[in-house]
Amino acid sequence: MLTGVSGCGRSEAPKTATASAPTPAPAATSAPAAAPAVDGEAVYTANCATCHMADGRGVPNFQPPIVGSAVLAADPVRLETVIRAGSAALKDRPNPMGWEMPPFGYLTDPEIKALVAYVRGTFGAGE
Amino acid sequence: MFPKSLLSVLLSAALTAGPLAAVAALTPDPENGGISLPAGFGAVVVADGINGVRGLASAPNGDVYGRLSGGGIVALRDTDGDGKADVTERFATDLPGGSGIAVHGGYVYFSTANEVYRVARAAGELTPTGKPELVATDLGDRRQHNAKMFTFDSDGMLYVEVGSPSNSLGEPDRARGAKGVSDARVNEFLSEFGGVWKFDPSKAPQAKADAEHWSTGHRHMLGLAWHPVSGALFGAQNGRDVLNVVDPSIFNQAYNAVRVSEEFHELKKGSNLGWPYTFYDPIDNVRLLSPEYGGDGQKTPEAGRFQDPIIGFPAHWAPMQMAYYGGDQFPETYRGGMFQAFHGSWNRQGDQKGYNVVFIPFDADGHPTGEWSVFAEGFMGKGQIASPNDAAYRPMGVAVSPDGSVLIGADQGGRVWRVFYTAE
16 A cells, blocks of 8 residues: 655655655554554545545535445445445446546455445544 | 817716716725725625625626526615615526526627527516527436536637536545546537637527537636637636545545645637546646546646646635626726636645635736736635635635626626726
């Protein structure tokens, strides 16, 4: 998983990632016996916040809010489906936007589980 | 030499209705209604509570029209000369909403996502009493980028921009690893989207298929204005988004935030702006291939295939309505130039930019000098915002009043300002 490299504080104009970005650090370090915990917020920030914004409220007429969304209120499997396959996978409702959220199938299972937990915990009604 | 009665009529008209008298009667609102302007300028709030006010237009008698995204047109009239609307009416509310609007040749022209209509307006009417009639039809609506902005040339021909319902014509669009489509499919797509079509209102109603295909290779241009001195059409485009989502191995977040300009072009017959194949980097001033079409941050298209912009505005600022300044109220440096509203970004993660109105100077021959400057700002309402939702106002409409004042409208925030020169 690549995290974005902030341009803040750099004196030169940002170049492409291969030209100047340092290698991103791994998501977590861990004791050898345990699997590393995936930071759901980090996954959200790196993959989702660009469009849905850090506060999950989306962008009017562009990206719908996650806060208060029907997908969020439904079974977590529905949310997982949207993340993996994009909004086109939701064939049982008309898309109000007229275009689709792309698929994020490149995320690993642990990343998706952590992301679902983060999104439901942070933007869900039960928060 | 003049008959006494004619002289007194002329004097009376000059004193009560002349542009100088009108502006002299205006007092700027406290803090100019929440925006900052260059020295010597002030603003009054014409109206508030007009959420979704998109394109603006002014009639010869000073009436202001605002196209509403939610449906209809708002009509504003200042009857006591303080700059603020005293009468507010709405019409055409039974038709779908839209963005484009103009007062031209005795009509109010306005667009939906698929048509341009016009309604006859007799001099002095606030709500036109004519019935809406179709002028341009079958423009194409697939929801995405469907706002249809338009402008007229000096012969009364109507130029309508049809945006591309896509980010970068990749599959899946905006996905990591999105791939471009074949040249044949690009051409098929661009045969109906992503360009300007020139209509002849005397042939109304005219379908897009029967109009003249003027320019191509557009993503979505909402800024569109004719310069009467050079006889040329100018446009400002919303450039592609999410480079770093599509190929993070090459384009990082910082790169995406600044290296995809909002391109400002002269649109000639046959102009090809290079979308979807390319984007324009305003820092290195180079047109680059998009990752969907083989781009790697270095590869450029075949030389001369696509035109370069005259100005590369900062990434993701989101240009909206553009207006030619033909007035003489503002100082000499502004005359003959263009004002360009910027909605403000969403795709500059965590630190959004734009949310202003820019001035683009043109020379005496009607050609852009290549410079530009921020004219009105402060619309964000704060020093820094992480999301468009946090902005107080997002400028969309800009128009010039017959007295040379500049009108600015914000669809988010629902406010219309009148900016005038106080010379103080």
